[in-house]
Amino acid sequence: xxxxxxxxxxxxxxxxxxxxxxxxxxxxxxVVHDQLYADKLLGPSIRLMPTTTATTLxxxxxxxxxxxxxxxxxxxxxxxxxDVANLEAALQVARDLGKANPGGAYELRPINIYQPGIEIK
Amino acid sequence: MSDPAWIDAxxxxxxxQAVGALLRYxxxxxxxxxxxxxxxxxxxxxxxxxxxPRDPAAWLIMVGRNSGIDAARRRSKQQALPSxxxxxxxxxxxxxxxxxxDGADYRDDILxxxxxxxxxxxxxxxxxxxxxxxxxGLSVAQIAxxxxxxxSAMEQRITRAKARIGQAKVAFETPGPAERxxxxxxxxxxxxxxxxxxxxxxxxxxDRKAPFAEEAIRLxxxxxxxxxxxxxxxxxxxxxxxxxxxxPARFAPCGELILLEDQDRTxxxxxxxxxxxxxxxxxxxxAAPGPYQVQAAIAALHDRAPRAQDTDWREIDxxxxxxxxxxxxxxxxxxxxxxxxxxAGPQAALDMIAPLAQPLGGYFYFYGAKGGFxxxxxxxxxxxxxxxxxxxxxxxxxxxxxxxxHLDRLAKDAEASAR
Numbered sequence: 001x002x003x004x005x006x007x008x009x010x011x012x013x014x015x016x017x018x019x020x021x022x023x024x025x026x027x028x029x030x031v032v033h034d035q036l037y038a039d040k041l042l043g044p045s046i047r048l049m050p051t052t053t054a055t056t057l058x059x060x061x062x063x064x065x066x067x068x069x070x071x072x073x074x075x076x077x078x079x080x081x082x083d084v085a086n087l088e089a090a091l092q093v094a095r096d097l098g099k100a101n102p103g104g105a106y107e108l109r110p111i112n113i114y115q116p117g118i119e120i121k
Numbered sequence: 122m123s124d125p126a127w128i129d130a131x132x133x134x135x136x137x138q139a140v141g142a143l144l145r146y147x148x149x150x151x152x153x154x155x156x157x158x159x160x161x162x163x164x165x166x167x168x169x170x171x172x173x174p175r176d177p178a179a180w181l182i183m184v185g186r187n188s189g190i191d192a193a194r195r196r197s198k199q200q201a202l203p204s205x206x207x208x209x210x211x212x213x214x215x216x217x218x219x220x221x222x223d224g225a226d227y228r229d230d231i232l233x234x235x236x237x238x239x240x241x242x243x244x245x246x247x248x249x250x251x252x253x254x255x256x257x258g259l260s261v262a263q264i265a266x267x268x269x270x271x272x273s274a275m276e277q278r279i280t281r282a283k284a285r286i287g288q289a290k291v292a293f294e295t296p297g298p299a300e301r302x303x304x305x306x307x308x309x310x311x312x313x314x315x316x317x318x319x320x321x322x323x324x325x326x327x328d329r330k331a332p333f334a335e336e337a338i339r340l341x342x343x344x345x346x347x348x349x350x351x352x353x354x355x356x357x358x359x360x361x362x363x364x365x366x367x368x369p370a371r372f373a374p375c376g377e378l379i380l381l382e383d384q385d386r387t388x389x390x391x392x393x394x395x396x397x398x399x400x401x402x403x404x405x406x407x408a409a410p411g412p413y414q415v416q417a418a419i420a421a422l423h424d425r426a427p428r429a430q431d432t433d434w435r436e437i438d439x440x441x442x443x444x445x446x447x448x449x450x451x452x453x454x455x456x457x458x459x460x461x462x463x464x465a466g467p468q469a470a471l472d473m474i475a476p477l478a479q480p481l482g483g484y485f486y487f488y489g490a491k492g493g494f495x496x497x498x499x500x501x502x503x504x505x506x507x508x509x510x511x512x513x514x515x516x517x518x519x520x521x522x523x524x525x526x527h528l529d530r531l532a533k534d535a536e537a538s539a540r
Binding site: 010012013015016017018021049050051052053055064065066067073102103 | 124126127130131133134135175176335339342343345346349350355358395396399400403406
């Protein structure tokens with residue numbers, strides 16, 4: 001079963017981290033990532049730039065708006081694609097990631113269609 | 122979830138919004154700051170036990186407001202404090218308050234809080250100090266260390282600045298569009314001032330002021346979240362990101378300044394550059410150019426060049442010409458002359474800066490650049506004189522050391538040709 005783990009957190013907090021704090025979180029996460037690769041559970045993972053860089057296209061009127069689609073207290077900051085047996089296993093992965101990177105929430109969403117597309121370097 | 126580092130980060134990032142709202146409520150900076158301080162103390166006690174609230178800023182505003190009111194009552198009637206239980210149960214009030222805060226109100230709160238630091242009577246350095254203390258929450262000790270003054274002297278300076286601010290009539294009603302735009306422009310200027318205070322320092326001073334650049338970027342991102350469609354705020358944020366990205370390559374291990382063309386570009390922070398370029402790209406779509414966007418575009422051209430010799434100086438020259446039209450100043454012309462020297466040669470650059478000798482007669486960089494152009498033209502004696510003037514005007518040891526390198530090279534060349 002393919003799941004997307006959508007990562008939500010308060011971006012005002014995460015962008016306030018110093019470079020050292022950010023590096024420390026990424027290093028802790030990398031340990032979890034490496035284990036997930038070894039267990040053949042983790043596909044692509046993506047960290048998004050802050051929502052200040054976002055642009056939204058309202059399709060019906062072709063209206064281009066600055067900023068993210070939804071103004072929320074916590075923002076979508078990235079996502080993982082994982083390949084697991086069931087929801088319980090997906091939750092376990094999310095818990096492992098959460099221990100390395102506390103704060104905010106993960107939303108687990110089963111994936112309907114997955115197309116890897118072109119190879120991106 | 123409730124580890125101390127997280128709580129600390131949450132308090133820091135909630136600060137501008139919370140102090141801004143408390144200032145609107147109490148209309149007095151000291152009261153607002155004290156109330157916020159008190160709310161933070163309660164958060165440190167309460168959050169590890171009950172878990173952090175969903176909206177830390179709303180929680181702090183609510184608690185700060187109660188505590189400020191209590192303090193006022195105590196002062197007027199010497200009444201007893203309400204018990205801790207009476208204010209610790211905040212779950213019910215938090216939700217509606219958070220909803221109200223999502224409105225436009227708090228945008229103006231933060232803008233007002235930053236705006237009061239831009240008081241025209243305050244010298245630039247004091248604007249920076251006050252903004253760092255009030256808006257960013259840096260301690261007086263931290264700021265004092267950065268400015269190389271004693272803690273009590275800095276405390277006094279900030280107190281005096283705050284007294285001045287207190288006398289000024291700051292409008293507390295919701296500003297109209299024109300006034301909001303005016304405030305935003307003034308606030309952008311003070312944010313860039315904070316950045317430059319950190320960025321333009323060298324040597325040991327650079328270490329002490331290193332957090333300034335990061336604080337300025339944090340404020341700019343905050344402004345951008347509040348005003349997501351302002352191209353100049355995008356430009357300002359992009360400009361600072363694109364410059365700050367080079368920070369890891371700007372100093373030699375001994376603290377000596379390394380010029381852009383000599384920097385190890387593999388040390389540049391690619392993530393910050395990518396973010397800056399994305400913001401600049403967004404800004405340009407608005408087709409409403411301004412000085413911050415133009416300066417960001419110049420920084421982007423430097424950041425995009427894989428090697429110094431790949432720099433698109435022709436485009437940089439054109440951008441400086443645009444900047445000269447927008448904000449005419451001898452310093453902009455001096456910067457343009459560097460681009461001109463690369464495109465049209467040192468003589469053209471020297472001609473360009475000739476009229477600047479009067480307005481920039483006391484400016485270190487003027488004589489540094491002049492000496493550089495003369496050196497390229499092989500006019501060693503005149504170059505030597507210009508560098509000599511530059512050293513006399515150098516503001517820091519690192520600046521002087523840098524010019525001394527040129528002088529040493531001139532001396533060696535002279536020796537070689539004499540032999």
